[in-house]
Amino acid sequence: MEEREISRAVIGRLPRYYRYLGELLDAGVERISSNDLSKKMSVTASQIRQDLNNFGGFGQQGYGYNVKYLYTEIGKILGLNREHNMIIIGAGNLGQALANYASFEKSGFHLKGLFDVNPRLEGVSIRGIPVRMMDDLKTFLKHNDIEIAALTIPKSKAIEVADILVASGIKAIWNFAHTDLNLPEDVIVESVHLSDSLMKLSYNISRYNEEHGK
Amino acid sequence: MEEREISRAVIGRLPRYYRYLGELLDAGVERISSNDLSKKMSVTASQIRQDLNNFGGFGQQGYGYNVKYLYTEIGKILGLNREHNMIIIGAGNLGQALANYASFEKSGFHLKGLFDVNPRLEGVSIRGIPVRMMDDLKTFLKHNDIEIAALTIPKSKAIEVADILVASGIKAIWNFAHTDLNLPEDVIVESVHLSDSLMKLSYNISRYNEEHGK
DNA sequence: TAGATTGTTAATCGATTAACAATC
DNA sequence: TAGATTGTTAATCGATTAACAATC
Structure with missing residues (x-):
């Protein structure tokens, strides 16, 4: 199993993504594009997509990301699905x-x-x-x-x-x-x-x- | 006056240098080389010298750095000389x-x-x-x-x-x-x-x- | 003086951004 | 199908490390 090392910089940004997605979720937003999220968070859309693709493809071309799904998946990556x-x-x-x-x-x-x-x-x-x-x-x-x-x-x-x-x-x-x-x-x-x-x-x-x- | 922008990474390391220098000072150590400090802190000597030289030459060839002086200077950079x-x-x-x-x-x-x-x-x-x-x-x-x-x-x-x-x-x-x-x-x-x-x-x-x- | 160690330039490495083909 | 937007490759930028001449 090929395990690429994920950089500390990327990991450091995950909690912030998680936080923003949680807020979107609370606000009832269903989907979001990397571009819209990038504006909210003041980062580049490219960075968001690059970061997420370290862990897998969570989005869908032409649609963007499902907020609930992405939130849950990042939660799992961060180990928040465990006790x-x-x-x-x-x-x-x-x-x-x-x-x-x-x-x-x-x-x-x-x-x-x-x-x-x-x-x-x-x-x-x-x-x-x-x-x-x-x-x-x-x-x-x-x-x-x-x-x-x-x-x-x-x-x-x-x-x-x-x-x-x-x-x-x-x-x-x-x-x-x-x-x-x-x-x-x-x-x-x-x-x-x-x-x-x-x-x-x-x-x-x-x-x-x-x-x-x- | 030419003010080069100092990277966030460098600034983020300054408090840690300050902390280690404070400990050396308390331990009565008078001088230290970038090499010895690098071992204590688990960073490269090159990085220490590179970081410090963003702010000026605080060391002396053949001698290293005077702990007290460097501690004070980093304190000034961090604004700890002000109230x-x-x-x-x-x-x-x-x-x-x-x-x-x-x-x-x-x-x-x-x-x-x-x-x-x-x-x-x-x-x-x-x-x-x-x-x-x-x-x-x-x-x-x-x-x-x-x-x-x-x-x-x-x-x-x-x-x-x-x-x-x-x-x-x-x-x-x-x-x-x-x-x-x-x-x-x-x-x-x-x-x-x-x-x-x-x-x-x-x-x-x-x-x-x-x-x-x- | 000889040895040690800095300050600094050059080389490497890694991270970010740009671009675009793939595809929903 | 056409439009939108991802996933991913390539280009750029910046940070770290290596090397070494300067010098104490």
């Missing part, structure tokens, strides 16, 4: 924010546990999930089939905790700590570096100010 | 999480206000900043010089609020809402789409499972 059990390590504001995102649940990401070191959080529940103490993590992972762990803890603890998670068989880490994680290559890591994002914003402000002589 | 006044719209978990990030304050991002529609939050303070009601937003912006607004509100309100912010003279929006914002091009928008990130993670899990026949 994903998830835990959150770090029940601070950010961990709680993630725990409260009802939309994740709708996409098949099921929160099964919340962990923290702070004893004052013990027993507190978020959306019915009690916060457990970190001491219970290993045992919990032994008895529950968890795929994804979100790491919403400070950088100082992140690497150590990541190692525990990997040793306990976690497949994927959604990392919010302000550090890179160097883990075995069969562990999937997706990092959200909020401060990197804020710095990019700040760069663009500086650039803008320079150009406008401020 | 940035900031507000947060949406004082839910995510807004509070951002408000509590002490490290932003250290980098010159000063939180000046927090806004929400929920009357139960009125008067509640986070790090000494009281939550204000949305009705007060326009007046507040008239009397305070705010550069950045973080939008941590649901998608349904985001576009409307963004328009108010722009009309009130906000320069930059750090958008966490699950939607793209179409604003005048002189307004800088940096979006953090958490669900896009989770979908990328999910994609990679599916891909991995396929490859390993699960």
Whole structure:
């Protein structure tokens, strides 16, 4: 089976396609051409067709794309047709924010546990999930089939905790700590570096100010 | 003055360089070669030199780069030598999480206000900043010089609020809402789409499972 | 001075866009 | 059938890597 590697750039655009198609679906739009979609999304029609054809021919000449069908197919590509059990390590504001995102649940990401070191959080529940103490993590992972762990803890603890998670068989880490994680290559890591994002914003402000002589 | 446009890819890597240099600095490392840094960061030395030379020659032949100097210079490029006044719209978990990030304050991002529609939050303070009601937003912006607004509100309100912010003279929006914002091009928008990130993670899990026949 | 390492040019690689034949 | 629009190949553009002369 010939498996061409799909570029990171393409994968990075899929969620955005998915989002726009979801909106079209909600708006009751039945079909859309790459050209019309390209205008909405401010990308080229060529790129849309090229991107989609990495995964197969979802359209029809002379017709365009069926919104519902394409939405579902991209969902499948993104793995949203599966169920994903998830835990959150770090029940601070950010961990709680993630725990409260009802939309994740709708996409098949099921929160099964919340962990923290702070004893004052013990027993507190978020959306019915009690916060457990970190001491219970290993045992919990032994008895529950968890795929994804979100790491919403400070950088100082992140690497150590990541190692525990990997040793306990976690497949994927959604990392919010302000550090890179160097883990075995069969562990999937997706990092959200909020401060990197804020710095990019700040760069663009500086650039803008320079150009406008401020 | 010849201003070459610097590619988004390069800018996206700057915060990561900054992060690694900060760690080297903390570790007391005085100088580093592009080669040594490339090994630490898993990128090519060529890319590091190429990236940095977009902004000027920060190194010295035969010596490498002075860590402290390079750290400071990248900080300047990123605009971290300026002060940035900031507000947060949406004082839910995510807004509070951002408000509590002490490290932003250290980098010159000063939180000046927090806004929400929920009357139960009125008067509640986070790090000494009281939550204000949305009705007060326009007046507040008239009397305070705010550069950045973080939008941590649901998608349904985001576009409307963004328009108010722009009309009130906000320069930059750090958008966490699950939607793209179409604003005048002189307004800088940096979006953090958490669900896009989770979908990328999910994609990679599916891909991995396929490859390993699960 | 000799060795090390940058800054920068040239070569390669990959991603995006354009074009158009295939086909609904 | 004629018109529309895809899927796909070819052309272009940009980003990354390699190479090396400049120089500390």
